[in-house]
Amino acid sequence: MTDIEFSGIRYSGKPAAFLRGFRALYFGLPINCIVLGWVNLAMVKILVLVLNTDKFTAIVVVLFTIGITSWIFTLAGLWGVLVTDVVQFFIKMTMVIVLAVCAVQAVGGMDAMMTKLAAIDIARGVTPGGKNSMLAFVPDLDSPYATRPWLWILTALASVILYPGLAAPETGYIKVMIDHMQPSLRGLMLAGFAAAYMSTIATQLNWGASYLLNDFYRRFLKPNETGQHYVLMSQAATVVITLISAGVTFYMDSIAGAWKLLIVTGAGTGGVLLLLRWYWWRVNASSFVVSVALQAI
Numbered sequence: 001m002t003d004i005e006f007s008g009i010r011y012s013g014k015p016a017a018f019l020r021g022f023r024a025l026y027f028g029l030p031i032n033c034i035v036l037g038w039v040n041l042a043m044v045k046i047l048v049l050v051l052n053t054d055k056f057t058a059i060v061v062v063l064f065t066i067g068i069t070s071w072i073f074t075l076a077g078l079w080g081v082l083v084t085d086v087v088q089f090f091i092k093m094t095m096v097i098v099l100a101v102c103a104v105q106a107v108g109g110m111d112a113m114m115t116k117l118a119a120i121d122i123a124r125g126v127t128p129g130g131k132n133s134m135l136a137f138v139p140d141l142d143s144p145y146a147t148r149p150w151l152w153i154l155t156a157l158a159s160v161i162l163y164p165g166l167a168a169p170e171t172g173y174i175k176v177m178i179d180h181m182q183p184s185l186r187g188l189m190l191a192g193f194a195a196a197y198m199s200t201i202a203t204q205l206n207w208g209a210s211y212l213l214n215d216f217y218r219r220f221l222k223p224n225e226t227g228q229h230y231v232l233m234s235q236a237a238t239v240v241i242t243l244i245s246a247g248v249t250f251y252m253d254s255i256a257g258a259w260k261l262l263i264v265t266g267a268g269t270g271g272v273l274l275l276l277r278w279y280w281w282r283v284n285a286s287s288f289v290v291s292v293a294l295q296a297i
Contacts, residue, residue, distance in 0.1 A: 091195040156172065162180075
C-alpha cells in the first residue's frame with residue numbers, strides 16, 4: 001500500500017478518488033522526474049570533472065548506469081532496494097568521512113580552517129560566528145548553510161577556502177576529491193558516489209512506478225488484470241520515468257534551481273498535506289484539491 005492509497009482510504013467519495021489519481025500522476029511524474037533530474041545532474045557534474053568529458057557523454061554514461069540499476073531493481077523489487085541501500089550507505093558514509101579528513105588536512109587542520117573562514121567572514125563584512133557567518137553553529141533562517149550533515153559541511157567549508165569564487169560552488173566538493181585525495185582513494189570515493197547515486201535512483205524509480213501503477217493505472221484504467229500484466233506495466237513505467245528524467249537532466253543547469261522549483265511547486269499544499277489534515281477534522285479530500293488549485297493559480 002502506498003501513502004497515496006492510504007489517503008484514498010482515509011477520505012471517501014469522488015474527491016478522494018480524484019485526489020488519489022491526481023497525486024499519483026503529480027508525484028509520480030513531474031515531481032519525481034525533477035528529483036531524478038537533479039540527482040542525475042549531480043552525477044553528471046561528478047563525471048564531467050573526474051573523467052574530463054562533456055555533459056552529453058556524461059549523460060550517456062548516467063543513462064547506462066540507470067539502465068543497469070533499473071534492471072537489477074525491477075527484478076529485486078523493494079526488498080532489493082532496501083538491502084542494497086544499507087550496503088551502499090556504509091560504502092558512501094565511509095568515503096565521506098575519509099574525504100572530510102583529507103579536506104581538513106588540505107587547509108592545514110581545524111584550527112587553520114577556523115582562522116581562514118573567520119578571515120573570509122570579515123572580508124564579507126560579517127562578524128565571525130554571528131549572523132550569516134559560515135562559523136555559526138545554528139544558522140539564521142536566511143543563511144545559506146545548515147546544521148547538518150557536518151561531514152559534508154566540513155568538506156564544503158574546506159572547498160570555500162581552497163577554491164574561492166567558483167562559478168558552480170557544488171563542484172568544489174569534487175575538486176577536493178580530485179586534488180587532495182590519494183589516487184587509490186579517489187577510485188573508492190567515486191565508487192561511493194556511484195553507490196549513493198544508484199541507491200537514490202533505485203528508490204525513486206520504484207517509488208514513482210508504484211504510484212503510476214498502483215494508484216493510477218490499476219485504480220482507474222485496468223483494475224482486473226493479471227499480476228504478470230501489472231509487472232510488465234510497472235517495468236514500462238520505470239522506463240518512461242527514466243527517459244523523462246534524462247531529458248530533464250539535459251536541460252537542467254543548477255541543482256539549487258531544481259530545489260527551488262520543488263519548494264515553489266509544493267508550497268501551496270504543505271499546510272494542508274503536512275499539518276492540518278492530521279489535526280483538524282474538517283480537512284478532507286476537497287480541501288487538498290482546493291489547495292492544489294490555488295497553488296496552480
